[in-house]
Each structure stands twice: as C-alpha cells, then as structure tokens.
Amino acid sequence: MRTKFSGILTLLLAFVVQLTFAQEKTISGTVTDDTGLPLPGVNIIVKGTNTGTQSDFDGKYSIKTSVGQTLVFSFISFKTVEMAVTAATSSLNVQMVTDAEELSQVIVTGFAVKREKKALGYAVSEVAAESIEQRSEGDVARVLSGKSSGVVINNTSGISGSATNINIRGYNSISGSNQPLFIVDGVPFSNDTNPNGNFLTGNSGSSRSLDLDPNNIESISVLKGYSAATLYGSEGKNGVILITTKAGSVSNTVKKTEISVIQSVFTNEIASLPDYTKKYGNGFDQAFGNFFSNWGPGFFADGLGGYLEPSSGINPDGTFPHPYSRAGLADVFPEFQDAVLPWKAVPDHVKDFFRDGLSLNTSVNIAGGSDDGKYNYNFSYGRLEDEGFTPGNKTTRNNFSVGGRAILTNKFTLSGTLNYAITDFITPPVAFSNGSSAQNGLSVFGDLFYTPTNLPLMDLPFQNPLTGQSVYYRADDRIVNPNWIVNNSHVSQLTNRFFGSNMLAYEINENLNISYRVGIDLYSENTEVATNRGGGFPADIDLGEYTTYNSTNTIWDHNFMLNGSYSLTDDLGLNFTVGATSKSENFERFGIRSVDQIVFDVFRHFNFRTQTRLNFNDNNIQNTNFRNINGVYGQADFDYKNYLYLNLSARNDWVSSQIDNSQFYPSASLSFLPSVAFPDIKSTNGINYLKLRGSYGTSAGFASGFPISNTLNLNPNFFN
Template sequence: MKIYGTSLVCLLLIGMASPWNVESAKASAPYINKVVQQSSHITGTVTDGTDPIVGATIKVKGATNGTVTDINGRFSIDVKPGTTLEISYVGFSTKEVRASRGMSVVLEEDRKVLDEVVVTALGIKRDRKALGYGVGEVKGEELQKAKETNVINSLAGKVAGLVVSNTAGGASGSTRVILRGSTEMTGNNQPLYVVDGVPLDNTNFGSAGTSGGYDLGDGISSINPDDIESMSVLKGPAASALYGSRASHGVIIITTKKANKERHTVEYNGSFTLDTQLARWDEVQEVYGMGSNGSYSVDAISNTNKSWGPRADGSNMLTYFDGVERPYLIIPNNISHFFRTGFTATNSVILGMNTGNTGLRFTYTDMRNKDIVPKTHMSRDIFNLRANTSIGKVDLDFSGNYTREDVMNRPALGDSKSNIGKNLMTLANTYDQEWLRTYQDENGEYSNWNGMDPYNVNPYWDVFKNRNTSKKDQFRLTGKIIYNVSKHFKIQGTAGADLNYFMFDDYKAPTTPGFEAGQLQTRNFRNRMYNFELLALYNNSWGDFDFNSTAGGNIYKVNNSTTTTTARDMEIRDVVSLLSFNETSIQLGSWRKQINSLYGSVNLGWRHMLYLDATVRGDQSSTLPTNKNVYVYPSFSGSWVFSELLHAGNVMPYGKLRMSWAQVGSDTDPYQLALNYTKSRYTYPGHSIGYINNSVIPNKNLKPTRTNSFEIGLEAKFLNNRISLDMTYYNQKSKNQIMGMATSWTSGYTYRLINAGEIENKGVEIQLGTRPIQLKDFSWDINVNFAKNSNKVNKLVDDMQLFELERAPWLNVEVAAVVGENFGSIIGPDFKRNEQGQVLIDPNTGLPTYDTSNHILGNASWDWTGGLTTTLTYKSLSLSALFDVKVGADLYSMSARAT
C-alpha cells in the first residue's frame, strides 16, 4: 500500500480497514488497563520497509490482549517497557520485539505464503506463479464443513467453470462433473480423478436411460473427506496434457493427508444431516381433475396419471378401485405424505503417529443414510491407511483403502415402471396417494388400481413387495518409492491397483404389472484397474535461471467382466432365490484395455518473473487400429509475474499474466474394430445359439479425437492480499469425434462408427476473493466465481445438420447436437403460435393446436454458472454459507406435460 497513491486507493483503505481497526483499538484499551499493572503507553508503527501495514496484529507474547494498526500503520498499547510483543500479518513472518516508546517495526514477507504451492500434473508441487494455465484449488477443511455422501458434491459452487450435477439416485447415486463444457458428443465428458498420483477407477456400473434403469453409484464416493489435504482442479488441456487421453476432459487431483509431524493424535469427527422433501408438486393447474380431453372414466380406473378431465368442483362423486366413493375435488400436495424425513449420520475416528522419519495415519468412517423414500437406506464403511518413511536416500509411501457399501432399494429412474418419483408426480391431482396403501388384495397379489397400467406401478407395491439390493467392495492400493540420487535428481516409481466388485439384485414380485410371473435379475461386476509409472525428475538453478524437467512412462491396464443371471416364472413365492424360479438364463461379458505412454516436460524460469513450460506425451491405445493407435500431443505455456517489475508494494503485491496452447487426444471403447460374438439363452436343437454381439459396424480406420486449446489469464492480489482476482479466457475445439451414425436396421446393425464432427467451447471464468473485515479475533471472507461457456456444434458430417443423442419416442422429443447451436438442443413438436408468440386455440375443442414438425424447444446447456461463499470467523469458530448458481438450461418435463 503506497500512502502517496491515488485518492481511490486511500478511500479503499479507509473503507476496508479504518473503522473496524479504530474500534478494536479503543475496545482493547480498557481491558489492557485492567490486566497490566504499572504499564506505559507504548506507540509505534509497522511497515514492510517502505509502506505502512494496515491491520497488523500486535499482542503481548503468551497473552491474548493486543491491538491492530490503523490506516497509517500506527498502533498504541499499554504494557510495561521491555515486554515482548508479537507482531503478525497475513503474508509476512511473525516478529517478536521488545516494547519501547516510538518503536518502528519492519515485517518481512513470508515467501512460503506468497509463493503459493499447488499440486499439478503427475503430483508435482509447483509455485502457482510459475504456471501458465489456470488451476482451481480447494483445501480439505472446506470439504469438511458440510459433509456430503459423495465428496465431489462439495466442489459445487467453489471453482469457476466446474459444474456438479446429480441424478435422483439418492445418497448412493453418482455425481457428474463437467469442466468447461462437453467436448465429445458421445463420451462421458467427465474428468479423470487422481488420488496420490494414481488414477482412480470411477466406473459407474449402471445408469438410467430414457426407458429407465438404476444409478449404481461411482468410485469417487469411496473417498473420505476427512482424509483429503487438498483438491486441485486442472481445467484446460495444457494443465492435464501429461495425463494423456484419459484426462481429455480435465483432471481433479486429490492429495490425502499424512500423519502430523512429531505428534501422536486421536481425532473424532461426526456430522448429522436431516433430509426432507424439497420439491413440492404445487405448481400445477388446480381447475381440471383426473381424466383426459375433458372427461373421465366412470370407474376411475383409467387416466389416473392425467389431470385434464372435467372441472373438479366437487359436484360429482366417483367410486375408486378400493370401493370407496369420494368427491371429485382437487387435493393440494397430494403426494407429500408418502415421503419421510431422512438423515445421514457420519462418524470418523482418526489415529495418527509420527516418529521422526516415519508416519502412520489410519481412518475409519461409518456412514449411515436413511432416504426420504420408505425402506430405502445405505451403509458405507471406509477404512484408510497411509504410511510413509525415509531410509537414507529412499522415501517410501504406501496407502490402502477399503470401502464396503450396502444399499437397499435404490430408486428406479427415467421412465422405469417402478420410478416412484415419476409415478407419484404424474398422479392425477384429484387422487390422493394415501388411497394407494391398499396395494394388494387378500391373496397378497397386486391390486388393480389403474387398469393394470404396466407403466405406472403402485409406489407402495414397489416399496413393500418389490426390492433391489447392492453390495460393493472396493480396494485401492498405492505404493510409491523415491530414490534421491542427488540434491537435484531423483527417480520415482509408483504402482497402483483399483479393484471393484459389485453385485446388484433386482426382484419383481409375481403379479407386478409387466412382470406377472415374477423376475429376479442378479448382476455381478468385476473391474480391475492397474497403473504403473516410472519418473525421473531433475531441478537446478544457475544464477537467474531455474530449470525443472521430468521424463517418464506409464502402463494402464483394465480388466472388466460381467455376469448377468435372469430368472423368470417364480414357483416358490416365499423364498427370493434363483432356485425359486423355473427359467434361468446367464449372460457373460468381458473386456480389456491397455494404454502405454511416454511423456516429458521442461520448465524454465528467469528471475522468478518469467516462466516457460513445454510438455509432450505419446499414447498407444489398444482400442484403436494398429496403424493409428499411437498419437502424440504437445503443450506450451508461459507466465509473466509483472508485479516483480512494478514494485507496487501492498497495493498490488502480486500480478501475473499467463498463456497456454495445448493439444490432447482421446480413444474409444474396446472392441469397436472387429466383430465379437456371444451365446443366446435360446437353444436349437439342444445346442446353444451364437450371434454377433455388435450393434455398431466396426471401423478399422478409426482415428483418435483431437482437442486443441488456447487459454489466456490474469491473476492479481491487492491491498495486502485482501483482494484476489483470477480471470481466464479459453477456446478449445474438439474434432474427429468418434460417433455412432444411425444406419439401416436391415444391415443387422444399429450404427456405424466414424470420425466426424467438431465441438467448440469458448468462455470466460472469473474468481474473486475478498476479506472486507480483518480484526484481531474476527474476519469476514467473501469468495465469488462466475463462468460463461459457449458449447457450439460447428459441424457434423457431410451435409448433416442434426445428430440424435437420445430420444423419448412416446413424446416424439429428442436431445440432439445441431450445427450452429449449443450442444444439447431439445427438439420436438411445439404449439402453433401467432406473430406475437401466443398459443393458438382450436375454437371447436378449446385445446391448444399443435405443429407436428420439429422445432428447437430449448437447450440443456447452462447460460452461466457461478458460486458465492461467505465465511465469518471468530477465533476458532466459523460460520459459512454457500450458494451454487446455475442459470439458463432448459428441461422438458413429461410429468408436467401430463399434469
């Protein structure tokens, strides 16, 4: 802070520091007079050698009494002359001095604080100022403030350009993360997760489509937030290029905690969260009741999921399926009482031991969740061990994690017959869900309440008669050895294994609509992922120059196998077992994949001000043709720390410009190059029938998808680091998309696999952090982030203008990639409208008129996203609030259309 600076700077300083600091000084004086006898009035100033420091803390060593400096860096305190004072400020080393009249204290910058260190690709720690690309970072303590059942949910609203979304799969469901938009039309577009230098298997063993299904969770949910030291978010290809094709959508690096140095610790962390029904079905019309086209069925069996019958004014009485006669009236919030209050209880015990060169940290976490849907619950046990030691020039680091998860009655999703949420939300507004408690007759069979509609099963039947269970065992092992050859050179070897075993049983009781004979399906998944890496790292300094380099290689292998057993026609109805069914079929599946990689990087710095980086990586993928399975891609980045030239002092202690360009490639799924075969459950005559298992025509000429990216950014800190700013502009294009194009069914295939299409993502990201109030024992922090991304489809193939991604055939609505539009256009018929946009009404029926041709109804991409975090801290207590903001995406609701 330059006192001779502009009047604007002075006003900012007065607004941010003076009022609170003066009050604090006044408030502290009476207290000091009471506890200090024979004291003198000591005055002084605190500077950084040039400029005064505003808000520096001055207190008696070993005591709590003290004060803070004012706008001119001055302070006064009543103490005995010669008393030891501690003087401190953020970004500066704490200094101890003897109290004397008219004293002047100079604080020195703490380079460890100013040179912020972040974890980058390959787990290498680097100064943030040396990076030519943007990196988001969230500390472990931020993830523990409000614990989630999936730790990745805690990133929502904290990092610009990172979008977190969930399904309705409950506490055990998966979390979807998108960084800077979708880059592939048919890929999952999710980032790579790396834990302590080893990629994590984030396989989702099951997800829902338009016709239904279950969300069977993901691998990242096995990470305990109590074990996390920090998370680094590498958003651009330049940041993630060294991780190869698996990181083409970005990387989230998780660094776990080690044992505290020279300490033995025992910790307990607990949290308890209540869950209630948030969305209430009250934004529906309350004029017309059950029925369709202005009429209803006399017996009130059909049309139970539509609310477009006659006016519901109570003038009519209806006899329902249970034989009870009731008035034809609107029932507000007719589904609310189905749900209960749920909870999540999490308890963790942490043991730490450190004896010099050896550290050991063990964590056990017990998580219990009761869902708001009756008879739905989850238990998850996580065991985590990390051990590290040093023996001479050798450093050893080992971590092991075991997760056991049991789930009862995961919710069915999409248009599943057993989707409880859908079946309740489409319930007619004159129909109370309480009436559905009569879900079975005297024989224990399904009560016909809606004409045996197979698409809307009674929710109480699903809760009390049908059921599904899942069990997951996940083992994650990592070993790392570092040989420090010299002060400047070391060799590092890492091996990791991620083993997932998952079992899912789905039982439909006899007489269930669509499963009248009963059915039990058991699926067993086994996914084993291995990573082996060898790195050589060198760093040195010569005069004004700093040099760092890495060279290494990686082998990634994954083996997956699936066994699906389906049993039909239940004979013994009292025992749910495969042996209770008359017909059983088994389907086996397996696949393998391997990527071999070589890579290297060079980092050059000059006078801690100019930095240049270059990386190159080559991958060889088993999923691509042998003549095209090796792809090489480079990246270049640079940064200029211009604050080293400005010498602006506390007004702007840090300022940096950065720029990067990068290219990454990505492959496809296994077995897309040739025909593969399987056996049918049918036999003739007495022999198994084999058939081609491909639904896609193989393509022996596939090429990897390529993404080119350019990024430029500005980072700055102002007013003694109390304001921080990070702004980024980026543009990235992904071409040679690997896409399945529809083909004639007469060919025996559904799609043909080709390279085509281009998606462009460009946008801006802004991250702003402030501390408007800083007192001795109290502070207020506000952090805001904003991101706007344009996710355009530039081209498809030949003259094609639309590529279908997913379709709801019963609505004639689809989600598609449309040339010239943002990715994820919603296409379908629309109402006929006049020039003013008003819906045209048929004068004969009084109903809206439809245009059956396709129109763009909306888009699934967000216009902009952002977040706001505010934290009040008083001594060791803090109160935080988080707002996660997503604006502008469109949703087509089948439920709203029905009601």
C-alpha cells in the same frame, strides 16, 4: 610438583567439558500465525545442519541447539523466519507472517508434482479439506459441486447414492465418455457407473466415486484444459481430478500423536415438487376418469367445468366413487364397496409420500510420527449412514485407510497407502415415464408424480393381501402404486473395494531425485435387481424378475519418474520431470436374469421359472474388456526473476487394442506477473496482484473395447 600440575590439568579439562555442555541447550516455544492462532506443522531446523523438528497441534516445539547457531522457521504461504540462539536464549516464541507478495499457494499438479500457483500458466483450482469435511453429501463428486469454476456436476436422480456425471469445461465427445480422470494419491481411480439398465428401463446404480470418504481427503486439485493434463495423455483429455487423502499426505504429519473425531448429523428433504392444480381433479375434458391426468371436473360446483355439470361423473353431493369400489376387489376390500370420497384437492397428496432423510457421518483419524521426523503414519476410519428422503433408499459405507512414510538409510524414502471400502446402496427403481404410465419398467417417481390431486395416496392400501399384487386407482392395473414399488422392488449394489500404492524414492543429490510408484485399484460390485410378481405393467414386470451380476474392475499402474531442480543463473531457474508409466485395466462382468416368480417374496433364481439372457446398453450380462496403455512423458518449467514462467510438456502413449496405437500430446503455457515485474503499478487502493497467462495443448482419445477386431456373439440353442 608433578602431582600439582596433574591436578591443574584435570581442573582445566573439567572446565572445558563444563563449558561445552553449557553451550548445548534445549530451546522451546510456540509458533503462531499473524492472527495469533497456533500454527501446527511448522518446520524448525538448525541452519546448516540436518537437525530439525515440527511444531505440534498447539504450535509448540522443542529442539536441541547450541549458542551461536540459528533456528530457521518455515511454512507454506508464510515468510521464513530466522532466529539466533544466544547464551541468554531459553525460549523463542515466533509469529509467522503471511507472504502477501508471494501469494504462493502450492498446488498439486500432474503426478503429484507441487508447483506454486503463481507459476502455472493453465487453469488449476484447489479445494481444501475444510471445504470437504462435514458435508451432508456422501459422494465426493457431489461435494465438489459449486467448489470449482467450470466444473458441472449432475445427479442421475435425487436419491441418496445415485450416479453422478462430471463435466469440466464442456463436452469433448459426442459418442464417447466426457468424464474426467480421477487420480487418488497418484494412482488412477475408476469412477465407473456400471449400468443396470438404460434410459428407458432405468439406471439406478451409483458411481464408484461414492467409495471415497470425503472426511479422509486432505485436498483436491482440478486440472482444467489440455495443457494442464498433458502428463496424463489420452486419459486426461476431459480434465483430471487429483485427490490427496490424509493417508497419502503423511509427510506433513506433526510428530505428536493426534486423534481427531468428526461426528455430523444432517437431515434432508425433497427440494421441489411439480406444481399441481388445486382447481381440477382426475379425468379429461371436465369428465371424471381414473387416468394420469388432472383435466377432469373442477372442485367447484357451479360454472363452466364445475362438478354439477351433467357429464362430470361426480355425484351431486360433491363425492366420487372410491377407486377400490369395483367388482375385482369386492372379495379383497369389501369395506370400500359403494364407498365414496370427497371431490376435493388433497393437501400434500404427493409430498406426504416422502420422508425426512437422515445422514449420520462418523470419522476417526489418528496421525503421528517420530521426534526426528524420519517416520510418520496416519490411520482413518469412516462410516456413513445416509437414509434418503425417498422411502426404500439408503446408502451405508465403511472406509478403512492407513498410510505411512519412512526415511530409510542411504537416502531412500519409502511411503505407501492402503484403503478398503465397503459400500451398500439400495433404492426403488426409476425408469422412463410419460402421461400414461412407466413404459419400460417400474418408476417410483413416474407413478407418483402423475397422481391426481383428488386421490389420498397415503390412505389407500397398496397391495392385494391375497395375491400380493399392486392395487391402485386404475382398474386395469396399468398404473402401479408407488408404495407397492417401494415395498416390492429394489435395485441394490454391494461393493468391496481395495486401492492403494507404494512408492520408493531415492535422493541422488540435493537437485535430483528418482522414484518408482506401483498402485492398484480393485473393486467388486455385486448388483441385484428384484421385483415381486404383481407389478401389473409392463407385462414382463408383472411376472416378477430377479437379476444378479458381478462387475469386477482391476487397475495396475506403474510410474517411474525423475525430478530435478536447478538454478541455471541468478535469475533463471529450471524444474523438470521425465518419466514413464504403464497402466493395465481389466473389466469382467457375469450374471443371470430370471423371470416368472413362483413363490411371492422369495428372491432366489431357483424360485423363477425362466432364466434369460440380459441385454442392456448393448452389453450382455457376461463380457470382458481389457487394455494396456504405456506412455513416456516430460515436463520442463523455467522461471525468470519470479515473474515470468514457461512450461513445456509432452507425452506419447501406446495402446494395446489398436493397430494405429500411438498418440503424441505436446503443450505449452506461459505465466507473467506484471505486479512483480513492475512494482510501481501496485497501489493500496488499486492493483495489488496482477497475473497474465496463456496456454496451448492438444489431446486425443483411444477407442474403447477392441475396435479393430471382429467379435463373435455366442448364442447357443437347443436342437431336437
């Protein structure tokens, strides 16, 4: 009897175990958007538990659950979907629907805090990855052109890799900088344009935003106005450009390892040229002469100003002396002595100087993570080869980037990014020019654009084969042949850059989290300005010059931040951020300038007779600048019934380089959605969404350098 009872008990236990296992099952399916396309990155969790997963690149997912539980599908800008698991459920295909009522595009604001766009009472615009990738421009600053209202971007010249000037909502300073603050993955990023000359002598350098790979950017947010940038204090007074790289956004990476390759090829050409007369040639007052001018005799024979006029200087058969038919070049170019050229307009005499540019852009991205979402990673490599339409101009860049995020035990989360960029830029020089010649340095555009229409520029030799000096149509060599400039003078910058950050976050509870981020941005820029002797004019350029210097900039940034989110009542919510930040920046420059070249085409300082002190833009070839800025900040966001939002922000900064070193910046903004507060005003053919907003903000800047200190200029001399 006892044996029989034991057998029944064993059978009952096996049945219970079998029933328990039968209740646990794996549910799989596909998540799509409202157009039927697969939706990757959708969060799927078992309601009331920590069990979850994400849909992969094809929108597919798989998750373990039990009968009676509920799966919750959520994704930004889509309505949340809940699906119950029954005994008959083996797969669930879910179609997500756009949340039209919310229109809740999530925007990255100050210090990477995400807010719904409808809740913002100040101006913020976002540029998504689709608008940035596969563009012909290699500089992210140029990619932004036309992508955000109120942002004006100008290039110093049309050459590839040239510097950019960014202005958000007008100029705030007459003498100071008007450039916005760049923030990359939460860390300040220097967008310096280090001058290798001034407006007169030419500044052909690039801006350091060129070091960023547009194909490795996940999104860009542009903060406009004082209230939007209050949390960044004095450095945000000109606006803030927040850049999130793919390595810095790994929290959204799907679990399945994905490899994406982008290869793009673009061609470019010069967009516009001056309008040249096809009626008159070189000279003044209808008389021929080798000048920077097209006011000579006409290309017609008879009539007022025609070349048959006795004073025209043109041969009766409609020819003029070859510009190289002169005594000084008789031994060098005997074939041109007593030669003539037809007196007529040469088609495309300037346009043929330029070439068709070619830009090759390659990007490889690898992203993935664990099945449970506790860690994920991203690796990117990009290469840019941009050959501009100007001969002698090229930009080459290699970018390496890695990022990761790991959820540790005890509510800690560790994340970080590392980036390395090598940018190599070279161009012919550009300087101020007028109707006579370049005035303070060589200018490939100035010497080119003034070329008379009767000269076949591309058919003329540009270099004396014996001395190497420039040869052109003006006998006194006051005008330099632009082809000689391209082949004998250049400005180059080779930049190595390292930037990245590490952040440790701790979740105190479901309402509070605390984080610490440390970031670094370090670049070393080696600039070379080189010209062979024989340039002709100006006189010091004719001797040849060679300038080399290094510019190194280091930024260390520390940020301690506490974030909270509470529902004060059923209708009133509160989000707040308080924190402290410390930023140190150190800039060093050193180098040397040499003149009077000994051996042609050898660019080493020992090959020049004289080493001189260089001074441009009131900056010596060797200088140091450094300062620290410490700040505390706070922000509180109140929302009432999802239609009224109030933001209060403030920051106080202290700078190390001034006695009066404290600045306080308060701001406030309000956002009101009448279409949500009063639903009856909405109609199918009328208003479907209405938002009113207003803001108030203040800002100020600290003086650069050491404004309170007397400086001693050291200029030692030899005494006999």
